[in-house]
Amino acid sequence: xxxxxxxxxxxxxxxxxxxxxxxxxxxxxxxxxxxxxxxxxxxxxxxxxxxxxxxxxxxxxxxxxxxxxxxxxxxxxxxxxxxxxxxxxxxxxxxxxxxxxxxxxxxxxxxxxxxxxxxxxxxxxxxxxxxxxxxxxxxxxxxxxxxxxxxxxxxxxxxxxxxxxxxxxxxxxxxxxxxxxxxxxxxxxxxxxxxxxxxxxxxxxxxxxxxxxxxxxxxxxxxxxxxxxxxxxxxxxxxxxxxxxxxxxxxxxxxxxxxxxxxxxxxxxxxxxxxxxxxxxxxxxxxxxxxxxxxxxxxxxxxxxxxxxxxxxxxxxxxxxxxxxxxxxxxxxxxxxxxxxxxxxxxxxxxxxxxxxxxxxxxxxxxxxxxxxxxxxxxxxxxxxxxxxxxxxxxxxxxxxxxxxxxxxxxxxxxxxxxxxxxxxxxxxxxxxxxxxxxxxxxxxxxxxxxxxxxxxxxxxxxxxxxxxxxxxxxxxxxxxxxxxxxxxxxxxxxxxxxxxxxxxxxxxxxxxxxxxxxxxxxxxxxxxxxxxxxxxxxxxxxxxxxxxxxxxxxxx
Numbered sequence: 001x002x003x004x005x006x007x008x009x010x011x012x013x014x015x016x017x018x019x020x021x022x023x024x025x026x027x028x029x030x031x032x033x034x035x036x037x038x039x040x041x042x043x044x045x046x047x048x049x050x051x052x053x054x055x056x057x058x059x060x061x062x063x064x065x066x067x068x069x070x071x072x073x074x075x076x077x078x079x080x081x082x083x084x085x086x087x088x089x090x091x092x093x094x095x096x097x098x099x100x101x102x103x104x105x106x107x108x109x110x111x112x113x114x115x116x117x118x119x120x121x122x123x124x125x126x127x128x129x130x131x132x133x134x135x136x137x138x139x140x141x142x143x144x145x146x147x148x149x150x151x152x153x154x155x156x157x158x159x160x161x162x163x164x165x166x167x168x169x170x171x172x173x174x175x176x177x178x179x180x181x182x183x184x185x186x187x188x189x190x191x192x193x194x195x196x197x198x199x200x201x202x203x204x205x206x207x208x209x210x211x212x213x214x215x216x217x218x219x220x221x222x223x224x225x226x227x228x229x230x231x232x233x234x235x236x237x238x239x240x241x242x243x244x245x246x247x248x249x250x251x252x253x254x255x256x257x258x259x260x261x262x263x264x265x266x267x268x269x270x271x272x273x274x275x276x277x278x279x280x281x282x283x284x285x286x287x288x289x290x291x292x293x294x295x296x297x298x299x300x301x302x303x304x305x306x307x308x309x310x311x312x313x314x315x316x317x318x319x320x321x322x323x324x325x326x327x328x329x330x331x332x333x334x335x336x337x338x339x340x341x342x343x344x345x346x347x348x349x350x351x352x353x354x355x356x357x358x359x360x361x362x363x364x365x366x367x368x369x370x371x372x373x374x375x376x377x378x379x380x381x382x383x384x385x386x387x388x389x390x391x392x393x394x395x396x397x398x399x400x401x402x403x404x405x406x407x408x409x410x411x412x413x414x415x416x417x418x419x420x421x422x423x424x425x426x427x428x429x430x431x432x433x434x435x436x437x438x439x440x441x442x443x444x445x446x447x448x449x450x451x452x453x454x455x456x457x458x459x460x461x462x463x464x465x466x467x468x469x470x471x472x473x474x475x476x477x478x479x480x481x482x483x484x485x486x487x488x489x490x491x492x493x494x495x496x497x498x499x500x501x502x503x504x505x506x507x508x509x510x511x512x513x514x515x516x517x518x519x520x521x522x523x524x525x526x527x528x529x530x531x532x533x534x535x536x537x538x539x540x541x542x543x544x545x546x547x548x549x550x551x552x553x554x555x556x557x
Contacts, residue, residue: 043154054306072151171293206507271533312457326543338373405513421493423501445491
């Protein structure tokens with residue numbers, strides 16, 4: 001009787017209810033494939049999550065990182081589980097068919113579970129690593145080792161510098177200088193009620209302005225350190241205006257504002273042409289409405305605080321900027337006599353000069369008096385007779401200021417006939433300095449030759465006017481910063497500036513010279529009077545000093 005072949009139990013179909021294991025492996029394989037495919041697509045596209053991942057969104061940055069790491073780890077675990085099952089089946093079938101396997105082949109599963117064993121048990125890798133299954137096991141071990149790390153680097157939401165985007169931002173604006181002039185109506189909300197209904201608002205505003213302007217001026221003056229200049233002078237200590245220290249300010253006490261130089265005037269050439277020292281400086285002031293527009297909810301920009309102070313962004317705005325001009329000239333007493341009221345034969349003397357700060361044009365400048373006295377300064381300032389152009393009428397000062405004092409001009413022509421856009425200040429250097437006086441005009445205009453750059457980050461905010469277009473005029477570079485609008489023709493001065501200048505000069509005590517007030521602010525300014533037709537390398541000029549005080553007060557245009 002022939003012996004019947006013995007059936008191998010390992011080659012018999014399983015009937016012991018282990019189908020669930022196969023289903024679990026299939027589900028794990030599908031999960032690993034789909035999720036890893038999704039991660040691969042995300043790594044390629046690098047999508048912008050915006051507010052989805054932010055402090056105000058569905059996921060905070062930390063929770064998004066945790067979720068990404070969790071999914072990556074589950075993909076890694078399922079991938080390892082399926083790979084181990086596959087290798088185990090291959091090794092089991094090989095053991096049955098070949099009636100045994102080597103220990104080196106068995107250790108391939110250990111490579112995946114413990115990748116460090118590839119180094120500690122290198123001898124086994126030499127025997128099994130060159131086979132097809134060995135190479136596959138080695139690749140699986142490396143992938144499982146690096147997958148979570150790679151997912152964190154390529155898929156996890158991270159801060160990146162995106163390319164420039166062209167867009168339109170919405171923001172609140174106020175025409176001309178109306179918002180600044182109406183500030184006295186809101187200033188009292190931060191001011192105790194002392195019962196001064198008539199002058200409380202203007203007094204509050206004067207104190208606020210003098211504090212802000214004084215802070216800017218002190219910061220600017222402190223940079224001109226004589227000790228540093230003697231030892232290692234910085235490059236901005238130059239006679240060329242475009243190389244000198246830019247004039248800065250602070251907006252809302254937390255935004256650093258930096259202006260840009262406009263109209264590079266050669267002081268030596270201008271002075272030679274005019275026959276006197278001419279100090280003519282113009283700056284471009286960045287648009288102060290850009291920071292508020294950046295935080296306007298309509299624009300929906302992601303802010304640094306949305307990312308737990310971990311992000312930053314920059315805006316290059318193609319908007320108009322204010323151009324502030326200060327023109328100072330030196331003149332002697334005889335040359336100024338036609339515009340000094342007390343030298344006129346028919347001048348009415350004032351008994352109480354303390355009232356002249358605000359009321360001299362009303363009390364001492366009777367109706368019908370004109371300002372048609374010609375001067376040698378007419379061509380420099382563009383002055384004309386009132387019957388020719390009322391907006392170019394000459395300024396009139398009550399008296400000559402004494403040494404180390406300044407006097408402002410508050411006379412005005414009728415509004416119905418047009419108002420002058422400038423305010424004027426007349427000063428004289430301290431004694432034993434020079435016999436000349438200096439007369440400065442201050443005016444504001446609009447320029448479209450510059451862009452406004454706003455940067456916000458966890459380290460702070462900055463607002464800067466940039467007027468150089470050398471790096472931003474390539475139309476084929478999509479990532480290049482936006483270029484300014486071209487500006488043609490002369491800048492038209494803004495008439496509204498005169499009213500603002502009136503309040504500003506009074507708040508800074510730069511008109512106290514009408515009663516010989518000896519204001520400290522005036523003394524510092526007069527000490528900067530130029531005595532040579534060139535800029536002082538170690539001191540700012542009067543025009544620069546005045547611009548540091550004017551820079552703070554610009555409306556959102």
